[in-house]
Amino acid sequence: MNTLKNLITNRRSCRSYTDESLSRETLTELINAAVWVPNGSNNQPWRFVVITDRALMKQYSDAAKSDWLARLAETPHMQQYEKAIRDPKYNIFYNAPALVIIYGNTESYWRVYDCSMVAYNLHLLAEESGLGACWIGFAHNVFATRETKAEFGIPENYELVAPVILGHPASSHPATGTPRKPFSINFHTGTE
Numbered sequence: 001m002n003t004l005k006n007l008i009t010n011r012r013s014c015r016s017y018t019d020e021s022l023s024r025e026t027l028t029e030l031i032n033a034a035v036w037v038p039n040g041s042n043n044q045p046w047r048f049v050v051i052t053d054r055a056l057m058k059q060y061s062d063a064a065k066s067d068w069l070a071r072l073a074e075t076p077h078m079q080q081y082e083k084a085i086r087d088p089k090y091n092i093f094y095n096a097p098a099l100v101i102i103y104g105n106t107e108s109y110w111r112v113y114d115c116s117m118v119a120y121n122l123h124l125l126a127e128e129s130g131l132g133a134c135w136i137g138f139a140h141n142v143f144a145t146r147e148t149k150a151e152f153g154i155p156e157n158y159e160l161v162a163p164v165i166l167g168h169p170a171s172s173h174p175a176t177g178t179p180r181k182p183f184s185i186n187f188h189t190g191t192e
């Protein structure tokens with residue numbers, strides 16, 4: 001049964017897509033549903049850029065990879081990915097047909113939390129519709145810049161929060177989600 005709990009626990013990030021495109025209507029519908037999140041002071045501080053031009057995404061992928069390689073020494077969290085980034089065949093957007101980039105208003109204190117929840121909703125809504133989604137942190141360098149924001153018509157007081165690719169999965173993913181590591185839950189129950 002497709003319960004919410006099943007959707008949440010079985011979802012996986014999708015890194016392989018068919019060539020099938022996603023319509024403007026489908027993408028708009030996903031975004032319109034994804035914004036129904038709790039958000040700080042009800043500021044609703046999000047804006048969206050949608051790219052469905054694969055050639056443009058490839059250009060941004062190449063630019064992101066070159067930038068990470070040039071700055072590998074100062075970006076230790078990227079060093080474990082050096083081999084992938086050096087691979088000319090590796091597209092950081094996995095040739096997905098659509099990319100939704102979420103920007104948050106810097107005048108709104110909780111913007112990163114708010115926009116991250118919208119990004120997660122996109123993942124869940126995609127899963128529910130038989131689509132795939134993946135947050136692409138590797139793209140943060142290219143989409144956070146003043147120049148790229150200007151190209152996209154994003155005001156300077158908005159900052160990048162989440163680039164999320166979407167599309168039709170090339171194959172069905174395993175029946176269960178990516179395994180979780182053990183973690184602790186500290187209960188402070190007082191007198192139960």
Ligand SMILES: Cc1cc2nc3c(=O)[nH]c(=O)nc-3n(C[C@H](O)[C@H](O)[C@H](O)COP(=O)(O)O)c2cc1C
Nearest residue numbers: 011012013014015092134135136137138139177178
């Ligand atoms: C902030 C953030 C950045 C991420 N960046 C990337 C990325 O650049 N490339 C990628 O393939 N996956 C990326 N992911 C997806 C994670 O690798 C994935 O969520 C994690 O491995 C857990 O797997 P699951 O989503 O299947 O549960 C990112 C996820 C988050 C939340």
